[in-house]
Amino acid sequence: MPHTLGLIGSGMIGSSIARLAISAGLEVVLSNSRGPETLADLVADLGGGARAATPAAAARAADLVVAAIPLTAHQQLPTEALAGKTVIDTANYYPERDGHLPELDTGALTSSALLQRYLADAHVVKAFNNITPHQLRSLARPVDAPDRSGLPIAADNAEARAEAIRLLDVLGYDAVDIGTLAVSWRSEPNTPVYIQPYLGDIPAMDVEAFLRWTGRTPGIAVPATRVAELIESAVRRPAGEARLPSAD
Ligand SMILES: NC(=O)c1ccc[n+]([C@@H]2O[C@H](COP(=O)([O-])OP(=O)(O)OC[C@H]3O[C@@H](n4cnc5c(N)ncnc54)[C@H](OP(=O)(O)O)[C@@H]3O)[C@@H](O)[C@H]2O)c1
Numbered sequence: 001m002p003h004t005l006g007l008i009g010s011g012m013i014g015s016s017i018a019r020l021a022i023s024a025g026l027e028v029v030l031s032n033s034r035g036p037e038t039l040a041d042l043v044a045d046l047g048g049g050a051r052a053a054t055p056a057a058a059a060r061a062a063d064l065v066v067a068a069i070p071l072t073a074h075q076q077l078p079t080e081a082l083a084g085k086t087v088i089d090t091a092n093y094y095p096e097r098d099g100h101l102p103e104l105d106t107g108a109l110t111s112s113a114l115l116q117r118y119l120a121d122a123h124v125v126k127a128f129n130n131i132t133p134h135q136l137r138s139l140a141r142p143v144d145a146p147d148r149s150g151l152p153i154a155a156d157n158a159e160a161r162a163e164a165i166r167l168l169d170v171l172g173y174d175a176v177d178i179g180t181l182a183v184s185w186r187s188e189p190n191t192p193v194y195i196q197p198y199l200g201d202i203p204a205m206d207v208e209a210f211l212r213w214t215g216r217t218p219g220i221a222v223p224a225t226r227v228a229e230l231i232e233s234a235v236r237r238p239a240g241e242a243r244l245p246s247a248d
Pocket of ligand 1: 008009010011012013014031032033034035055068069070071073074077090091092093128129131132133159
């Protein structure tokens with residue numbers, strides 16, 4: 001189990017992972033783009049095991065790093081500080097939000113494979129991208145709880161995959177290994193395992209209303225066996241067609 005988790009990005013997903021990590025007894029080093037001082041309230045709220053630093057300092061301090069930032073910020077990640085580390089990538093590609101990236105639109109690369117190409121000296125793992133922040137917190141359960149959920153992970157490096165599986169376990173989830181980064185499209189937007197199973201029926205609404213609604217919705221446990229079935233049933237669609245879930 002990692003002792004210190006570094007968060008690059010401490011927004012909705014990053015802070016949810018940080019909360020689970022603190023509950024599990026890990027040390028957490030948070031970071032964002034605006035500087036550690038802007039994270040003082042979150043650090044205070046999380047309690048003794050949390051502190052804030054720059055992204056490079058968070059990366060250096062950590063046994064394991066989570067990059068919970070927009071895909072458009074990936075090229076600002078501190079490559080040197082991340083060399084040799086496992087980096088869990090939570091990002092999703094929505095061209096209407098992120099702009100069009102040709103390698104992703106054509107399916108030549110998945111978004112995490114693109115990140116791996118940029119972070120050539122780190123080991124990228126795709127995880128936490130297919131669940132909304134509130135449900136990530138509300139559905140976490142101890143080992144052997146009958147209503148424990150599964151979450152997909154994908155990785156090219158075996159050791160990094162094993163580290164991520166251990167992290168998911170201590171945070172309250174069974175990891176479902178879906179294979180390499182090249183097949184991580186199976187958990188991306190527009191696939192059966194993406195967000196909806198953990199939410200149930202999603203009413204039509206705009207983005208802000210959708211985020212408020214997910215915060216009021218307890219969520220639905222999705223066992224690892226069901227996650228594996230949903231992953232298996234995925235059909236690849238052009239990533240360039242991905243629409244934000246609430247924009248339907
Ligand atoms: N929200 C969801 O439902 C959800 C679910 C699954 C996956 N995801 C994915 O997870 C990622 C994070 O989403 P989110 O909803 O947590 O976003 P968010 O609430 O907007 O938080 C983004 C975080 O990234 C930080 N950041 C931005 N650019 C950075 C940089 N260059 N260096 C360091 N930190 C930087 C921001 O810091 P500042 O505020 O200081 O700029 C902020 O802390 C996205 O890729 C998203 O697609 C989101």
